Amino acid sequence: MTMAMVETETHKGFIDVRNMGVTFGANDSKVVAVESVSLNVQPGEFVSLIGPSGCGKSTLLSIVAGFVKPTLGEARLDGKAITKPGSDRGVVFQQYSLFPWLSVRKNVEFGLKMAGVEQSKRNTTARALLDLAGLLSFENHYPDQLSGGMKQRIGIVRALATSPQVLLMDEPFGALDTQTRVVMQEILTNIWQQFKISVLFITHDIEESIFLSDRIYVMTARPGRIKAEIKVPLPRPRRAEMTDTPEFMNLVQELKGLIREESLAAMAPEIKDRGLSGFGMKVGPKGVGEIF
Amino acid sequence: MGSLASAKIVALPMVDKYSDAEPAVAAVKPAAVEISAAETAASANAPVAASDLPVPEPEVVPTVSLTRVFRSLLARITRDRIITAALACISIGALFLFWYLGTRYRLEFYIRFKNVPTPYEVYQQLTQVGLSNKYLVNIAISVRRILLGFFIAMAIGVPLGLAIGKYQRVRDLFMPVVEILRPIPAIAWVPMSIMLWPNNEASIVFITFIGAFFPILLNTIHGVHSLDGVLIRAARCLGASEFRLFLNVILPGSLPHIFTGLAVGMGVAWVSLIAAEMISGQFGVGYFTWEAYSLVDYPAIVLGMITIGFLGLACSGIIRMVGSLLMPWLAFAPGGKR
Numbered sequence: 001m002t003m004a005m006v007e008t009e010t011h012k013g014f015i016d017v018r019n020m021g022v023t024f025g026a027n028d029s030k031v032v033a034v035e036s037v038s039l040n041v042q043p044g045e046f047v048s049l050i051g052p053s054g055c056g057k058s059t060l061l062s063i064v065a066g067f068v069k070p071t072l073g074e075a076r077l078d079g080k081a082i083t084k085p086g087s088d089r090g091v092v093f094q095q096y097s098l099f100p101w102l103s104v105r106k107n108v109e110f111g112l113k114m115a116g117v118e119q120s121k122r123n124t125t126a127r128a129l130l131d132l133a134g135l136l137s138f139e140n141h142y143p144d145q146l147s148g149g150m151k152q153r154i155g156i157v158r159a160l161a162t163s164p165q166v167l168l169m170d171e172p173f174g175a176l177d178t179q180t181r182v183v184m185q186e187i188l189t190n191i192w193q194q195f196k197i198s199v200l201f202i203t204h205d206i207e208e209s210i211f212l213s214d215r216i217y218v219m220t221a222r223p224g225r226i227k228a229e230i231k232v233p234l235p236r237p238r239r240a241e242m243t244d245t246p247e248f249m250n251l252v253q254e255l256k257g258l259i260r261e262e263s264l265a266a267m268a269p270e271i272k273d274r275g276l277s278g279f280g281m282k283v284g285p286k287g288v289g290e291i292f
Numbered sequence: 293m294g295s296l297a298s299a300k301i302v303a304l305p306m307v308d309k310y311s312d313a314e315p316a317v318a319a320v321k322p323a324a325v326e327i328s329a330a331e332t333a334a335s336a337n338a339p340v341a342a343s344d345l346p347v348p349e350p351e352v353v354p355t356v357s358l359t360r361v362f363r364s365l366l367a368r369i370t371r372d373r374i375i376t377a378a379l380a381c382i383s384i385g386a387l388f389l390f391w392y393l394g395t396r397y398r399l400e401f402y403i404r405f406k407n408v409p410t411p412y413e414v415y416q417q418l419t420q421v422g423l424s425n426k427y428l429v430n431i432a433i434s435v436r437r438i439l440l441g442f443f444i445a446m447a448i449g450v451p452l453g454l455a456i457g458k459y460q461r462v463r464d465l466f467m468p469v470v471e472i473l474r475p476i477p478a479i480a481w482v483p484m485s486i487m488l489w490p491n492n493e494a495s496i497v498f499i500t501f502i503g504a505f506f507p508i509l510l511n512t513i514h515g516v517h518s519l520d521g522v523l524i525r526a527a528r529c530l531g532a533s534e535f536r537l538f539l540n541v542i543l544p545g546s547l548p549h550i551f552t553g554l555a556v557g558m559g560v561a562w563v564s565l566i567a568a569e570m571i572s573g574q575f576g577v578g579y580f581t582w583e584a585y586s587l588v589d590y591p592a593i594v595l596g597m598i599t600i601g602f603l604g605l606a607c608s609g610i611i612r613m614v615g616s617l618l619m620p621w622l623a624f625a626p627g628g629k630r
Binding site: 067 | 520522523525526527528529530531532533536540541544545547619620621624625626
């Protein structure tokens, strides 16, 4: 029944970011985190944002979530400027963000409670969502009794409970081990297909971004800009076996090339100063790439 | 510590029961399917035999495993408890033994047991004085002072601590005063308190309040600060207004630290109360003890001391018990025993 509720709103959930710039600090300590970034997520589309660490991809997500105000430009959801956090955007964090004092079910109910939904209705919705996540039998457990993968699954359905138009995910599987990660990715694609919701997904994992997304934005090293936009033509539903197909491999290669350049660019100053000079290597301003 | 540890022990079978219940249900399910299948088949063949046969089968499987689980748990718990109780007896017994031997042989080895009453004398004192009105009234008055001072400290300290922890401007406004007043021990407030308050009772309650207030306030502030920021962001995303954020996230999130503050505050409140009663008092356990000293009634001194010890123990025990009732999740928190 929750699914039907969401399905009527499939035309909504359009994220539009235009000429976004973010600067932290002032004067001497000024750091340009993000520079003239424009991107969009179409209603019902799964879009990943990938880039080297420190490139400002999490900052971008924080802006769309409403935690951070951009220095330049603006982010819009369905034409409305985003100014503060709200339940029209579900957010899944990299850190486990379940409330440890609430049972699993109460965690999922939290957004509905804030919206003033009555107890019996909250209960039904939460149980339906927990069933979807395969965790109904844990509804009365506390988060500290669960594994990392379980916590993140609950984090996802908790974000979905208020029927948001978009789901913003900030490296949600970053803290999980590889096996759990792969399973979580499949679960996420399943949930996404059922809810037909727009997703903006931040990751630094290339395979993950290809497996999940319709479209991928690659960001440059700081200051973060959009370096490339790549469409993923793989058919839906995605299956774990697809990662072995040549199409998938080619995409991985392409993205690896793009990311590698940026990772090296991001690391260059440190490598030059410390890492390699100690071994008697000479690292020129643009010569880092040759060494690797 | 005892009550929290026991909460953990109580909670343990719950976990086992849940994780155990799943396979048990799964095991029962196919059996139930078999029953219905058997019954539909039986309706054509032999109805009497079919209804008799499947009944014992699903019954037996779960009961055996559950009793085994419970039995092993029971064994573990009682063994744990026996050891705990034995060690408790040893530690208290050693104290009494030392006391008994010291008084029995009148030890004179730098510390002097010459005037120290024997355990039996104190026991006699308890049976005589212990049932007297005077003694019980003194206890009741001390407890009332503690409760008044402590609850006022809690009622002011917790909300103020939450506000100071959350809002920079409230912090800027209150913290300078707090930092100046905090190092002044409650006992140093005795003369000022007598001047300030219209009667003796109010001034003693005030000193108790001062003792409890700062630990509660500072721990509450610390609780807000140590709250993981991602929880606040998560709550905001889920549509929590400022007020609801306080009620549903900041308060429960700081609760463990608040209870630490309450436990410490209760301890300091007792220290302050007894000192205040000894210096300026009429009535109260502290007064009882000091009066016994002035009247050279040695057994009564020890009785007063033991009474204070038990009252303090009871008060902090109640706080811990309320804490573990209000915060059942702590039993599962990483490093859960605290």
